Structure formats: C-alpha cells, structure tokens
Amino acid sequence: MKILVTGAAGFIGFYVSSRLLEQGHQVVGLDNLNDYYDVSLKEARLAQLTAQDNFEFSRTDLSDREAMAALFQNHQFDRVVHLAAQAGVRYSLDNPMAYVDSNLTGMVTILEGCRQTKVPHLVYASSSSVYGMNKKVPFSEADAVDHPISLYAATKKSNELMAHTYSHLYGIPTTGLRFFTVYGPWGRPDMAAFKFTKKILAGEPIDVYNYGKLSRDFTYIDDIVEGVLRVMEAIPSADAERDCDRPDRSTAPYALYNIGNHQPVELLTFIQTLEKALGVEANLNMMPMQPGDVYTTYADTDNLRDAVGFSPDTSLADGLQRFADWYRSFYQI
Incomplete structure (x- = not known):
C-alpha cells in the first residue's frame, strides 16, 4: 500500500514508518522539522528512512492548506497515519498558538485531504491527556472526557470530535489512538526517560514534580507501533442500528482505542528503575505540582485487545534498559 505518515521524523512516526517499510509498503513521510526539540535528532531519524527505496519525504507544514491539498492530490493514499502534532503539556502554557496551527488547523487539512481523495482509513494520534481530571481508573474509552486541564489535551479532544464529524458527514473511517506516556530508544528529549537520563549521566539533579507523588502508564515504543499497525487494518464500519449511549460508540465509521501498558508506575519507582538501567544514582530536586499535569494515567485496554x-x-525494566543502552550508544557515553 501507499501510506502517508505525518510526523515521520518524530519519535512514533519514525518507528511506524520503519515498520511499514520493513513490510514492503510505500511510505510518504511528512514533517516540518520544527525546533520544539533538538532538530539533529529528527534529522538522524529521517536519515535512516530516506536511505530506503520505498520512502519519500515531504517537508511540509500541516497548516499549509495549499501544500497539503496538493500532497493528497498528487498521491492516492491507501492509509493515512496522522502522528504529527505540537506535543507537550507544559509548552502549551507559553506557546498556545503553536497548538492551534498544528493540532487544530493541521487536523482539518488532514481530514479534508482524506475527504477529497477518499482515503479508506485515517488513523490518528490522540492522547491519554484527554482524560484530564477524571478520577475513575483505569481510564476507559467509555468515560466522558469533558475536563481537560491543558490546551494540548483540549486540542486532542478536539481532534476526536473533528474526526467523528467527518466520519458522520462523509463516511470517512477514522480511528483515534489515545497513547499513554510513550518511551524507548530514539525518544523525545522533553519526556521523562530522556530528560532524566541526560541529567543523571551529567551529574545534575532532576526535577521531581509533586514530590514524586505521580504515576504514569509508561508504554514502550514497540508496543505502540504494534498497536498502530494492527489498528490500520481494523477499519471501522458504519452501523445505523448501533447503540450510541457512550462516547466511544457511534453509528458512524469511527473508533477510539487506548494504547497503554495497563500498569501505572509511581514516578519514584520509575526513577529507581532508570538508575538501575544506567548504573548511576540520581540526585532528586523535589518540586510542587506543575500546572497542566495530572496525578495518574492508567489505560483500560480491553477494547483494543478485543478489536x-x-x-x-513490555516491562518497564526491559524498556528502560533498552533505552539506556541506546542513549549511551547514540551519544557515545
């Protein structure tokens, strides 16, 4: 198949593109290579992709309507995997317009491209952050998500609503994936595993928010990719008789799934596991809760398993050891 992967130079997009190429698909990778984090890391990922015959790169911004429309018209995509977004909860407090341009306008250009060229299935990245202030755990797709506490979370919920609208109006099959704290080799420098590792190895203290009284459903990158690839082939269908008494159900060809490890880990346990993987003890700088953060994330993955x-x-110990080994190798430490 010919598959568009947006955010192809990003963490998850790089892995998804690599796996699709391994399977023999033709991949068009889109990225604007912005400087939200170290561009050289994105370029290093991209270099591995562009070395392969079936990969074509498009340096395009999602908010560029004309360029996006031309991209869809010039290709007939069999699938679109939309992973590009302005990420990060804390960054959204200072740079809200970046989230409007990428996550809102960008989602509309993707949906319009799919509508105009009749793409058979759009799979897009949502986030566990949509659960916001929800107290009931584990988080289920059937739960209401009406209380986001960051602009990033609000844009991700908006993406789900936009996708549903296009599924309902135009019959476009769409599937949203709520990712839970993804980590692993080639990961994002603004995420805990990368950020902590850099400081621990440099002998610098790491900031531990809410004095360590947080937990996250850390999910290894290989598991995320496996979920994405399987969901690509699980195309939702319309059903006028379907009971729509829950947020995750619709008469439209629309689906939502959590992809998480279903095993929340306390932050201090995460740090201890990382210390063991690195063989270095961390210096902790205990900090209060940060605006936009949630206390816990915990995925109910029954719907994904059923589908x-x-x-x-993947266990946290195994995943962090693989990350630590990659980090030392990549940065020659």
Missing part, C-alpha cells in the same frame, strides 16, 4: 488481539505488555 485487534493485542495489548502492550
């Missing part, structure tokens, strides 16, 4: 026969299960 595609898979749910993530």
Whole structure:
C-alpha cells in the first residue's frame, strides 16, 4: 500500500514508518522539522528512512492548506497515519498558538485531504491527556472526557470530535489512538526517560514534580507501533442500528482505542528503575505540582485487545534498559 505518515521524523512516526517499510509498503513521510526539540535528532531519524527505496519525504507544514491539498492530490493514499502534532503539556502554557496551527488547523487539512481523495482509513494520534481530571481508573474509552486541564489535551479532544464529524458527514473511517506516556530508544528529549537520563549521566539533579507523588502508564515504543499497525487494518464500519449511549460508540465509521501498558508506575519507582538501567544514582530536586499535569494515567485496554488481539505488555525494566543502552550508544557515553 501507499501510506502517508505525518510526523515521520518524530519519535512514533519514525518507528511506524520503519515498520511499514520493513513490510514492503510505500511510505510518504511528512514533517516540518520544527525546533520544539533538538532538530539533529529528527534529522538522524529521517536519515535512516530516506536511505530506503520505498520512502519519500515531504517537508511540509500541516497548516499549509495549499501544500497539503496538493500532497493528497498528487498521491492516492491507501492509509493515512496522522502522528504529527505540537506535543507537550507544559509548552502549551507559553506557546498556545503553536497548538492551534498544528493540532487544530493541521487536523482539518488532514481530514479534508482524506475527504477529497477518499482515503479508506485515517488513523490518528490522540492522547491519554484527554482524560484530564477524571478520577475513575483505569481510564476507559467509555468515560466522558469533558475536563481537560491543558490546551494540548483540549486540542486532542478536539481532534476526536473533528474526526467523528467527518466520519458522520462523509463516511470517512477514522480511528483515534489515545497513547499513554510513550518511551524507548530514539525518544523525545522533553519526556521523562530522556530528560532524566541526560541529567543523571551529567551529574545534575532532576526535577521531581509533586514530590514524586505521580504515576504514569509508561508504554514502550514497540508496543505502540504494534498497536498502530494492527489498528490500520481494523477499519471501522458504519452501523445505523448501533447503540450510541457512550462516547466511544457511534453509528458512524469511527473508533477510539487506548494504547497503554495497563500498569501505572509511581514516578519514584520509575526513577529507581532508570538508575538501575544506567548504573548511576540520581540526585532528586523535589518540586510542587506543575500546572497542566495530572496525578495518574492508567489505560483500560480491553477494547483494543478485543478489536485487534493485542495489548502492550513490555516491562518497564526491559524498556528502560533498552533505552539506556541506546542513549549511551547514540551519544557515545
């Protein structure tokens, strides 16, 4: 198949593109290579992709309507995997317009491209952050998500609403994936595993928010990619008789799935596991809770397992050891 992967130079987009190429698909990778984090890391990922015959790169900004429309018209995509977004909760407090341009306008250009060229299935990245202030755990797709506490979370919920609207109006099959704290080799420098590792190895203290009284459903990158690839082939269908008494159900060809490890880990346990993987003890700088942060994330993955026969299960110890080994190798430490 010919598949568009947006955010192809990003963490998850790089891995998804790599796996699709391994399977023999033709991949058009889109990225604007912005400087939200170290561009050289994005370029290093991209270099591995552009070295392969079936990969074509498009340096395009999602908010460029004309360029996006031309991209869809010049290709007939069999699938679109939309992973590009302005990421980060804390960054959204200072740079809100970046989220409007990328996450809102960008989602509309993707949906319009899919509508105009009749793409058979759009799979797009949502986030566990949509659960916001929800207290009931584990978080289920059936739960209401009406209380986001960051602009980033609000844009991700908006993406789900936009996708549903296009599924309902135009019959475009769309599937949203709520990712839970993804980590692993080639990961994002603004995420805990990368940020902590850099400081621990440099002998610098790491900031521990809410004095360590936080937990996250850390999910290893290989599990995320496996979920994405399986969901690509699980195309939702319309059903006028479907009972729509829950947020995750619709008469439209629309689906939502959590992709998480279903095993929340306390932040201090995460740090201890990382210390063991690195063989270095961390210096902790205990900090209060930060605006926009949630206390816990915890994925109910029953719907994903029922739909595609898979749910993530990589242990934190294994995943962090692989990350630590990659980090030392990549940065020659």
